[in-house]
Amino acid sequence: MKSATFEYIRAGSTAEACEALKQEGDSIKLIAGGQSLIPMMAMRLVRPAWLLDINEVSALKFITTSDDGHRNAVRIGACTRQSVVERDKALAERVPLLRQALGYVGHVQTRNRGTIGGSIAHADPCAELPLAAQILGASMILRSSSATRTVPAETFFAGPMTTATGADECLEEVRWPVWDERRTGSAFTEISTRHGDFAMVSAGAQIALGDDGRCVRASFGLGGVGQTPLAFPRLAQRLVGTQLEDEAVRSAAEDAAAESDPGSDLFATAAYRRHLARVLTARVIRAACEQARSKA
Amino acid sequence: MTDKLYPIEVEVNGVARSAMVPARVSLVDWLREELLLTGTHVGCEHGICGACSVMLDGEPVRSCLMFAWQADGHRVTTVEGLARPDGSLSILQDSFCDSHALQCGYCTPGMLIAAQGLLYTNPRPTDLQIREAIAGNLCRCTGYQQIVDAVRSAAARLAKEKGQR
Missing domain, CATH: 3.30.465.10 (Uridine Diphospho-n-acetylenolpyruvylglucosamine Reductase; domain 3)
Structure with missing residues (x-):
């Protein structure tokens, strides 16, 4: 047994779960799939007094x-x-x-x-x-x-x-x-030591094009380079109205990398993560754009 | 502090099992230490290595990332449950022998469960799909190639057997 001792409650409904949360408050932890929580409990990074299981709801x-x-x-x-x-x-x-x-x-x-x-x-x-x-x-x-x-x-x-x-x-x-624009494309990518591991940096983008090929809607973001996953609505807005020329994409990617705040660890330095932020941002915007263009 | 015990009923390899378990006992510890089904291996105990893979209601999961009580009311299949009813090796298991898909054998139960899970839903997988299916299982001996060979060969043998029937 690797976790510290705890007791559990199995919720039969969302209302039941909410009632238990109201009663036990801070000493209770919700468990769904448990794929992050159970390793954290095994390493005793978290030691809830109660687990509230919602798997059967x-x-x-x-x-x-x-x-x-x-x-x-x-x-x-x-x-x-x-x-x-x-x-x-x-x-x-x-x-x-x-x-x-x-x-x-x-x-x-x-x-x-x-x-x-x-x-x-x-x-x-x-x-x-x-x-x-x-x-x-x-x-x-x-x-x-x-x-x-x-x-x-x-x-x-x-x-x-x-x-x-x-x-x-x-x-x-x-x-x-759901984006209603017919010519919508999206892309997601990441760099990790092995496929399926947590990413050093991940990036995603969704782009919609008008009939004339101009960008009518854009959104993109980065993971692993800040305290939370980051989206860049102001930079994405700058892409709207452009033909997503190389220069527009490059400048958005550079600014996103500059605005991100990566840290260093065993796997990657902050400088490398910032480099990945720039490269992957450009890559996903281009890939999303290509996919949108293919929808004639 | 003494652990409180909770009643569970789980169907393991077709047999109904009931027990009283402390909340913090993982599914793999319960299978190995209480039911003595030691075919399922314990590796990293935090969801990285895949050695503890079992089927939950027919789908591969990591049994170190579940508490035993979470299997209450569900169906679990371990590597012991993959053999044919007469105890002889399944086609997949036999293919692992034929292709030399194991050396030390530590990862093998998890590999078999992952591969069997794939073949249930995708009887003719591509090599890429096989690699994706076993990507969550670490093997330090084979370099994986023989495992991919074994799964591909099992798929072909299963298809042939199905055609003959």
């Missing part, structure tokens, strides 16, 4: 791709397994960046267990799903025993492994905006 497992009043978003229940999302063809068409990012998340065995909400609530600044959420401007639906609120990605991610989620709140759903 079926109401937290859904993907709604039909138009149901949230016309421009796909709603994913927080406890939906990453592998289920990965296999959903309708979702891959509507939120392609999410599907691309998932290809870099862990391995088959961890995606079979890991959840969409778990990765986002864990908020590792190097993780792919928080970055995808940041780039697309996803919304997190947080529920407590008394209220439900919606928090946009830009304020949800507050720091390394830190989010806007209160001690009495449960992440219930993640809402992913």
Whole structure:
């Protein structure tokens, strides 16, 4: 037994989970897939007195791709397994960046267990799903025993492994905006020591083009180079109206690298990470643009 | 502090098992130490090496990244459950022997579970798909090539057997 001792509660419903959170507050930790939490418990980096298991709450497992009043978003229940999302063809068409990012998340065995909400609530600044959420401007639906609120990605991610989620709140759903532009392209890439490991730097972009080939909408971001996943809305806005010429892309990538704040560790120096930030940003913008151009 | 015990019922390799477990016992420790199913190996114990892979409801997962109580009400298949009913090796296991896909054998149970999981959903995988499926399992002996060979060969043999039936 590697974890410190704890007791567990199995929630039968979201309401039950919220009630338990209200009662136990800070001494309780929610467990979904557990693919980050269990190693942290094994290393005794976290020692919760209680684990609140939401794996059996079926109401937290859904993907709604039909138009149901949230016309421009796909709603994913927080406890939906990453592998289920990965296999959903309708979702891959509507939120392609999410599907691309998932290809870099862990391995088959961890995606079979890991959840969409778990990765986002864990908020590792190097993780792919928080970055995808940041780039697309996803919304997190947080529920407590008394209220439900919606928090946009830009304020949800507050720091390394830190989010806007209160001690009495449960992440219930993640809402992913769907871009309606016909000529939309997206790309995701990363550099890591081995495929499936955490990235030294990851990058993603989504670009929409008008019929004349001009960029009408752009968003891009970087993981692993700051306290949270970073999106660059001001720099992305600068691309709108351009033909995404080399100069425009190069300058956006250079400025994104300059604005990022990477650290050094065993695997990469800050300077190398900044170099990757520049190179990968340009690469994903170009790749997303190529994909959009191919949709004549 | 004494650990509180929780009742669980898990179907392991087709057999219903019930037990009382402390909350912090991992699934792999329960399988090995309580059920004595020592085919599943414990490597890193924090989700990196893949040696502890088992099937949960037919899909490969890491049994060091689950607590035993989380398997309550679910179906677990370990490497012991891959053999044919008469105890002889499955086609996949036999292919591992034929292709020399193991040396020390430490990673083998996890590799077999990962490969079997792939073949369930994708009976004719490409080499790239095989490599993707076993990417979460570390092997320090073979250099992986023979393992890829074994899975490819098992897929071909399974397809042939299916065609004959």
